Amino acid sequence: MTEDNLPISPKDAAIELEKLARAIERANDAYFNKDAPQISDAEFDAMKRRNAAIEAKFPDLKRTDSPSEKVGAAPSEGFQKITHSIPMLSLGNAFADEDVDEFDRSVRKFLGWSDTAELSYTAEPKIDGLSLALRYENGRLIHAATRGDGATGENVTANAMTIGDIPAELTDAPELLEVRGEVYMSHEDFAALNERQAKANEKTFANPRNAAAGSLRQLNAEITRGRPLRFFAYSWGSLSTPLAETQMAAITRLNELGFSVNPLTKLCKSPSEMLAHYHSIEEQRASLGYDIDGVVYKVDDLELQRRLGFRSTTPRWAIAHKFPAELAWTWLEDIDIQVGRTGALSPVARLKPVTVGGVVVSNATLHNEDYIAGRDGNGAPIRNGNDVRKGDWVQVYRAGDVIPKIADVDLSKRKPDSQPYVFPSICPECGSAAIREEGDAIRRCTGGLICPAQAIEKLKHFVSRAAFDIEGLGAKQVEQFFEDGWIREPADIFHMRERFGSGVQQLKNREGWGDKSADNLFDAIDQRRDIAFNRFLFGLGIRHVGEAAAKDLALHFADLPALLDVVDRAAIELAEAEDKTPKALAELPAWGALLSIDGVGHVMVSSLVTSLTQDHERQSINRLASELSIQSLDAPSSDSPVAGKTVVFTGSLEKMTRAEAKARAESLGAKVSGSVSAKTDLVVAGPGAGSKAKKAADLGIETLDEDGWLALIEGA
DNA sequence: TATCCTCGAGTTCC
């Protein structure tokens, strides 16, 4: 009943979703709280699957209290999710003074500005806390959301309301105003809190940042109220009316509206002024009374910010200049090798635990063979070219304040009889040969799925967040089930309920598993029988096909058979080709069809062909697919006049650079190509346009000049 | 062919 007779009109769908939500809620209540099920498991399951199917068809109608959000939800998930209307992105990083000049240069280059044109930036301390988005409608605080993964955060409104720096009401505010800033705790308050915690025999916090995070994420807002949190506003999201024309003026406006803003925010007219302010802030760092981890520079002119726009994950108009990382010395006790899902052998340093930047570190990555030997990927020396050995006295830091790495080694403390580390040439997990391809930095186990490490890592990838994201089936459970022999390939996951009818009993008898958790797991698994094509593809774990590539492929191919058909034909072409160079292969129909997809090159095509045409892999995929209903991806809808069109820019552009024109067009949903072909929808020709404009005319393709193009996209 | 940008795959600790 899941797929059949789905409602056609949104109205019917909404009505049915509401009914299902109530019925499922009732059944849940009866089952969990009164311990007296009113309906059979099968009926319950069917209702939830139908709910999921309707939601998939009408994603906009998904209810905030949707049962699909609740199934298998861990008890810790006490906060509702909030999707940010504008994603909360992170910033690019600068570590050296030269990086600041480089930032200025790249901004000018993108805008097509000279080195001397006047360009101002703001510089402000980067507060080491956690970012928060506050949404005000008609001056009233509607909700507060943490950053989360950038797209979706947690609703912590009740807690935010208890923070003195966050006004519940604003006067004279825009109709819609989303203020963004940083929640933090001062050194003084942090020390007092820890003292209080210690006296009460409660746990103390490692640093103010953790204390702030822990306090904001209290399920009981009254506890948050007792915690001395503060807030600096530094940015904004959705707005009904612009705050100002410059960053500086916008910050002033936020201050006038009643928000605390950082007093060390300064307008700088050149990279040297920015650096001077950076060093001044660095000197004041210890006396500020709160933690900061660097300085943020932003292009001051908001119109320029808009033009600069965003790369995939960071804005082009801002950068974070980090202070040098804290360092600590410790003993390197051992070097272990981990095997990843692609067979990559990754060395990890086991360290005598040491505190670095408020966190105890006992492992550090050693990347690869060359990194241990003291060379980077280009053969250039790192750590003065010194290698790292077992028993060495090493200096550790946390790159980007996160990933522990080895900065230096003290040769004077090295024992005379110590030996260089010998990187294994056989896989420590399965004994297969571990081979390093010519020109590759990484040594890989050749065992494939024979290697238990690879098999397990591949399964972990399959259930990971961007893939099938099965609630209650994380890395740990996968490992356990693999060892039990219950799950050896993805399809096995979807057979668990039926195949282990008796197994459920086994599951329930195991520590940590009860009736509820076992059933929740099976429910969560069933939920994922409806899966988006891109998630499915990503989950297969084909080399070089990550999240982005999987989406590109899913947008291009209607379904799995369509993709497999082209890949099969490409495989035949490869087998029959006499000239197997990438250039020659590109001329072949199927091979060329795959290469024509944006972001797909010959390495990825080879990978698709080798992986998807292997017999056992294909059978495994078929077994999996037969358990699923794979949802095709619709092209992203957009109202802009150029959405989905292929545009070619030729000749010189006068009001913007090529890069800016491309970024702008892509943000409106257009695809920008370098050459004119039958697939081209529109050519924008500036002065000096030559053969491309002529070809466009020959093919009868619409051609605009720069002003015509700007008029077309105006207002979009 | 060289250079820039983005992505994939690896990593730690809470």
Added chain:
DNA sequence: CTCGAGGATA
């Protein structure tokens, strides 16, 4: 978060 490398571009 970082490195290496794939893909796009000039």
